[in-house]
Amino acid sequence: MTSLYAKELEVAQLAVQRAARLTKRVFHEKAKGTVSKDDKSPVTIGDFGAQALIIAALQHHFPADEIVAEEEAAQLRTDAPLREQIWDLVSTTQLDDVAAEGFLGGRIPGADAMLDLIDRGNSPGGARGRIWAIDPIDGTKGFLRGGQYAVCLALMVDGDVKVGVLGCPNLPVDDAAPLTADIGANQTDEGRGVLFSAVVGQGATSRPLGTGALAEGKKISMKPITEMSSATFCESVESGHSNQSDSAQIAQKLNITNPSVRMDSQAKYGSIARGAGDIYLRLPTSKTYQEKIWDHAAGDLIVREAGGQVTDTTGSRLDFSRGRTLAANKGVVAAPAAVHGQVLKVVQEVLGL
Numbered sequence: 244m245t246s247l248y249a250k251e252l253e254v255a256q257l258a259v260q261r262a263a264r265l266t267k268r269v270f271h272e273k274a275k276g277t278v279s280k281d282d283k284s285p286v287t288i289g290d291f292g293a294q295a296l297i298i299a300a301l302q303h304h305f306p307a308d309e310i311v312a313e314e315e316a317a318q319l320r321t322d323a324p325l326r327e328q329i330w331d332l333v334s335t336t337q338l339d340d341v342a343a344e345g346f347l348g349g350r351i352p353g354a355d356a357m358l359d360l361i362d363r364g365n366s367p368g369g370a371r372g373r374i375w376a377i378d379p380i381d382g383t384k385g386f387l388r389g390g391q392y393a394v395c396l397a398l399m400v401d402g403d404v405k406v407g408v409l410g411c412p413n414l415p416v417d418d419a420a421p422l423t424a425d426i427g428a429n430q431t432d433e434g435r436g437v438l439f440s441a442v443v444g445q446g447a448t449s450r451p452l453g454t455g456a457l458a459e460g461k462k463i464s465m466k467p468i469t470e471m472s473s474a475t476f477c478e479s480v481e482s483g484h485s486n487q488s489d490s491a492q493i494a495q496k497l498n499i500t501n502p503s504v505r506m507d508s509q510a511k512y513g514s515i516a517r518g519a520g521d522i523y524l525r526l527p528t529s530k531t532y533q534e535k536i537w538d539h540a541a542g543d544l545i546v547r548e549a550g551g552q553v554t555d556t557t558g559s560r561l562d563f564s565r566g567r568t569l570a571a572n573k574g575v576v577a578a579p580a581a582v583h584g585q586v587l588k589v590v591q592e593v594l595g596l
């Protein structure tokens with residue numbers, strides 16, 4: 244008997260692997276083609292290209308599904324040189340396993356089709372039906388500085404995350420490797436690249452992020468915390484994304500002395516899910532910011548399937564049914580299930596909740 248969501252999982256893993264291959268090409272071969280979005284955050288040709296390749300695979304297998312993706316093609320429709328740069332990348336990035344590439348549906352017919360695929364990610368989201376969430380490059384700032392980033396894909400059904408996949412090209416392959424923030428300017432790709440996956444009720448796995456067919460996966464689980472004082476926090480590099488002074492106070496109250504490890508992207512969720520770190524805190528820096536569903540959907544499931552609990556700072560589960568944002572939530576507290584309550588209590592004391 245094939246397990247539930249087996250096909251969705253395979254498509255998602257291979258699509259993420261192919262998109263990650265594109266992002267690595269951008270990092271190594273190309274000027275990154277960075278442009279500023281309306282909110283002043285960066286987006287690169289890698290973000291657009293990876294989104295196009297992922298949506299092409301989803302469109303091939305699940306044409307009726309809705310898609311909520313971070314990027315849109317508007318700017319590319321008026322900027323021909325930028326569009327051509329992206330098309331050049333997209334049209335020449337394949338998996339190097341012929342069967343796997345064929346399974347994803349092969350090439351996109353042309354640059355216009357590519358733009359339309361990118362814009363297929365414009366679903367408003369919501370509580371009904373099958374909706375994919377895509378963050379083609381999460382941690383674009385990390386990507387640009389040679390740090391951590393993640394290619395993120397999740398399937399939600401009626402507002403619940405059922406399948407989650409994270410491709411983390413710059414994390415060590417070895418699940419037992421010590422937690423590192425940046426990979427450093429002169430390090431190579433040797434020994435790096437992990438693909439994390441989870442299906443609801445089926446546990447979480449990691450495998451080397453490859454360039455063709457999928458490698459063998461192995462089960463991952465969070466590390467049990469026996470002494471809170473020896474736990475390690477993961478948090479954003481960007482102080483504008485998570486309040487680092489609040490997290491320092493929380494660490495102090497929990498008698499944690501290890502410095503928190505700062506890394507960009509959902510690599511934080513993957514890292515705690517495999518026991519390389521222990522606790523991921525994302526503490527609001529503003530009253531109005533709403534977290535985006537594509538920044539959390541895959542990581543939320545991977546951590547919960549690895550034995551973790553994920554809530555916001557009020558203790559509610561992340562609610563992916565509200566549209567493109569987590570409109571009902573504030574911040575994120577992710578920790579091994581056994582200690583989540585203890586961590587949340589201190590988070591709430593420090594935040595005055």
Ligand SMILES: Nc1ncnc2c1ncn2[C@@H]1O[C@H](COP(=O)(O)O)[C@@H](OP(=O)(O)O)[C@H]1O
Binds near residue numbers: 382478481528
């Ligand atoms: N003020 C803010 N508060 C929280 N998250 C923010 C933010 N502004 C941007 N972000 C999100 O933070 C993500 C990166 O998270 P992290 O800090 O964990 O690396 C960004 O994803 P992208 O890089 O995909 O745009 C972006 O969506």
Ligand SMILES: [Mg+2]
Binds near residue numbers: 284285286313383
């Ligand atoms: Mg972005």
Ligand SMILES: [Mg+2]
Binds near residue numbers: 378380381538
């Ligand atoms: Mg993101």
Ligand SMILES: [Mg+2]
Binds near residue numbers: 290378379381382
């Ligand atoms: Mg992004």
